[in-house]
Amino acid sequence: MASHQFDNVDRSGSVSGPPSGGDYALDRSFRGIAWFSAALILALVVYIVVEIGGKAMPAIAEHGLGFLTSTAWNVQTGQFGILPQIWGTLYSSLLALILGGVFGVAIAIFLTQDFLPSRLAMVFRTIIELLAAIPSVVFGLWGIYVLIPLLRPVANWLHANLGGVPFFGTSLSGPGLAPAALVLAIMILPTVASISVDALRQIPYKVKEAAYGMGTTRWEAILKVMLPTASSGILAALVLGFGRALGETMALAMLIGNSNQISLSLFAPANTLAALLASSFPEAGPVEVRALMYAALALLAITLIVNAVGLAVMKFATRKFEAER
Amino acid sequence: MKIFLPAVLFALSTGLASVVPASAQELRLTGSGASFPFPLYSSWFKDFSKQSQGITVDYQAKGSGAGIQDFINNTVDFAASDAAMEDSDIAKVKQGVVLLPMTAGEIVLSYNLEGAKELKLPRDVYVDIFSGKVAKWTDPKIAAANPGVKLPDQNITVVARSDSSGTTYVFTGHLSAVSEEFKKTVGHGTTVQWPTSFVKAPKNDGVTATIKQTPGAIGYIEYTYAMATKQPMATLQNKAGKFVAPTDEAGKAALASAEFPAKTLPGSSAPDLRVWLFDPAGEQSYPITTFTWMLFYQDQDDAKAKVLRDLVEYGLTKGQAMAPRMGYIPLPDNVVEKVRKAIALIQ
Numbered sequence: 001m002a003s004h005q006f007d008n009v010d011r012s013g014s015v016s017g018p019p020s021g022g023d024y025a026l027d028r029s030f031r032g033i034a035w036f037s038a039a040l041i042l043a044l045v046v047y048i049v050v051e052i053g054g055k056a057m058p059a060i061a062e063h064g065l066g067f068l069t070s071t072a073w074n075v076q077t078g079q080f081g082i083l084p085q086i087w088g089t090l091y092s093s094l095l096a097l098i099l100g101g102v103f104g105v106a107i108a109i110f111l112t113q114d115f116l117p118s119r120l121a122m123v124f125r126t127i128i129e130l131l132a133a134i135p136s137v138v139f140g141l142w143g144i145y146v147l148i149p150l151l152r153p154v155a156n157w158l159h160a161n162l163g164g165v166p167f168f169g170t171s172l173s174g175p176g177l178a179p180a181a182l183v184l185a186i187m188i189l190p191t192v193a194s195i196s197v198d199a200l201r202q203i204p205y206k207v208k209e210a211a212y213g214m215g216t217t218r219w220e221a222i223l224k225v226m227l228p229t230a231s232s233g234i235l236a237a238l239v240l241g242f243g244r245a246l247g248e249t250m251a252l253a254m255l256i257g258n259s260n261q262i263s264l265s266l267f268a269p270a271n272t273l274a275a276l277l278a279s280s281f282p283e284a285g286p287v288e289v290r291a292l293m294y295a296a297l298a299l300l301a302i303t304l305i306v307n308a309v310g311l312a313v314m315k316f317a318t319r320k321f322e323a324e325r
Numbered sequence: 326m327k328i329f330l331p332a333v334l335f336a337l338s339t340g341l342a343s344v345v346p347a348s349a350q351e352l353r354l355t356g357s358g359a360s361f362p363f364p365l366y367s368s369w370f371k372d373f374s375k376q377s378q379g380i381t382v383d384y385q386a387k388g389s390g391a392g393i394q395d396f397i398n399n400t401v402d403f404a405a406s407d408a409a410m411e412d413s414d415i416a417k418v419k420q421g422v423v424l425l426p427m428t429a430g431e432i433v434l435s436y437n438l439e440g441a442k443e444l445k446l447p448r449d450v451y452v453d454i455f456s457g458k459v460a461k462w463t464d465p466k467i468a469a470a471n472p473g474v475k476l477p478d479q480n481i482t483v484v485a486r487s488d489s490s491g492t493t494y495v496f497t498g499h500l501s502a503v504s505e506e507f508k509k510t511v512g513h514g515t516t517v518q519w520p521t522s523f524v525k526a527p528k529n530d531g532v533t534a535t536i537k538q539t540p541g542a543i544g545y546i547e548y549t550y551a552m553a554t555k556q557p558m559a560t561l562q563n564k565a566g567k568f569v570a571p572t573d574e575a576g577k578a579a580l581a582s583a584e585f586p587a588k589t590l591p592g593s594s595a596p597d598l599r600v601w602l603f604d605p606a607g608e609q610s611y612p613i614t615t616f617t618w619m620l621f622y623q624d625q626d627d628a629k630a631k632v633l634r635d636l637v638e639y640g641l642t643k644g645q646a647m648a649p650r651m652g653y654i655p656l657p658d659n660v661v662e663k664v665r666k667a668i669a670l671i672q
Binding site (some may be wrong): 075145148171173259280 | 480482514526538
């Protein structure tokens with residue numbers, strides 16, 4: 001860039017010409033701004049980690065790794081542990097991912113594989129994306145006033161008749177894991193569905209025509225050709241949805257029961273890291289704040305691990321099912 | 326752009342300049358702290374601001390702990406707390422602290438039982454419920470205290486606070502005063518180690534909503550919230566062995582039994598008006614009653630001090646009359662006298 005090879009070209013009498021000094025300046029400044037913005041994002045992430053880590057340092061030094069495996073959270077005696085919260089976070093998010101994932105991908109197939117006239121599909125898609133605009137608190141209230149009363153008879157019937165199965169080991173009295181996971185599933189549904197729709201849309205139409213041309217049925221085409229071809233996009237949707245479920249706070253704080261116990265039962269109250277942070281921060285003393293910072297760091301680490309694993313799976317899927325791009 | 330930017334800056338600076346020299350008469354007081362007395366305080370402050378020209382009082386219901394923190398950091402003009410203030414915290418305030426009880430409230434046990442219009446809970450039984458030892462509504466101990474009441478064959482779902490709170494502090498204080506074992510297993514504080522089977526919900530409204538939506542639930546909430554949502558409240562057995570329903574009179578009777586320590590606050594000439602009624606005596610007393618306090622600096626800006634003195638005086642006169650309507654208990658006359666004497670210390 002330093003030597004401009006077009007400098008001595010005669011520019012009179014031609015509409016085209018070498019880039020002017022202004023063009024170079026514009027190009028450089030745009031490049032600079034882009035670099036600066038990218039660096040700023042990275043710096044922000046690093047700053048957040050350093051800040052939280054710094055504040056958590058005394059707690060890390062005091063509790064060590066035992067913090068991650070202990071089950072007590074007692075401000076009076078200064079004992080802190082987040083195993084029940086880690087368990088609750090992963091368990092509720094996983095349930096939500098299974099439910100939200102199955103329904104989200106099914107909706108995406110329904111909307112893209114010519115089951116509906118395309119106008120109607122657009123309307124459906126808009127409605128599903130509207131779900132993403134509903135505030136978390138509203139989902140929480142809806143859970144308390146609508147979902148839990150609806151779920152209670154079903155859950156208690158399951159407990160009465162299939163109480164031997166660990167998943168139905170307790171009765172559902174009010175808030176608990178099941179309503180929380182259901183609401184979470186609804187909350188991640190728009191993310192999963194709309195990214196999967198985009199992934200399926202990106203497949204060239206000729207791929208489907210080729211599949212039909214080979215004599216596949218509609219379902220063979222969808223399951224054996226379309227889904228594998230879109231797999232990296234669909235996996236990205238699932239990873240994003242899982243990430244959202246891990247960090248969701250308000251609706252969970254209202255629905256999960258905030259009880260520090262580890263139970264396989266779907267109907268027992270549980271707790272999550274985000275709910276713990278939300279409910280304990282406002283009135284926490286300095287000792288508890290340090291422990292909460294440690295918990296926040298653990299949540300950050302979990303999210304990071306999940307994203308890294310998701311990325312690895314996505315890469316694998318791309319290599320296996322999609323041609324190199 | 327080059328011409329535009331200075332124009333914007335100029336407009337901004339002139340705009341700011343015209344805002345700054347506002348009327349010198351205006352005085353703005355800010356406070357923060359307890360959420361339990363917030364509904365009452367906010368109507369006090371609104372009314373007080375209206376009748377005194379040029380004065381605005383802002384109050385943020387952040388919670389008692391946060392209020393005390395703000396007060397120590399000098400970011401507010403006054404604070405409010407359900408848990409009063411510890412000696413160690415008082416020592417951190419160089420200007421000296423004046424700590425005044427301003428109103429009082431009751432904590433009630435609200436429940437959701439189909440068909441049960443009233444519920445009487447003996448002392449040992451409600452301690453057992455909140456220790457997780459009595460787990461069913463059909464427990465013989467509950468049935469024995471409630472002849473003629475049809476109790477459902479349901480598990481008891483206990484609802485506690487998920488956040489740190491003054492309400493929990495007072496409630497567990499009472500339970501600890503009744504039972505030594507409760508003090509050892511669950512403890513006394515703003516957050517405690519409840520049995521793991523309990524359900525927890527944020528804030529008074531969260532607990533209220535959860536009780537309302539859960540058949541077989543019981544939980545502790547402030548009287549104001551139970552009154553506002555028309556939730557049923559249990560009748561509790563007090564220290565004298567009598568069953569007392571939460572009412573203004575029962576609360577007043579409990580407050581009357583309060584004996585204030587005859588000393589001053591550390592590092593200040595203000596009287597020590599901290600008293601906990603963890604288990605009030607008296608036949609008519611409702612067992613779980615508590616004062617709530619406002620905190621002021623003893624030595625401060627003269628103009629502000631005068632307004633704050635007026636504010637407290639307002640709270641003691643008109644403010645007390647407002648209290649019962651909103652579900653708070655007016656201070657007994659002897660306490661009003663003590664507070665009035667202490668007002669002069671805010672200088």
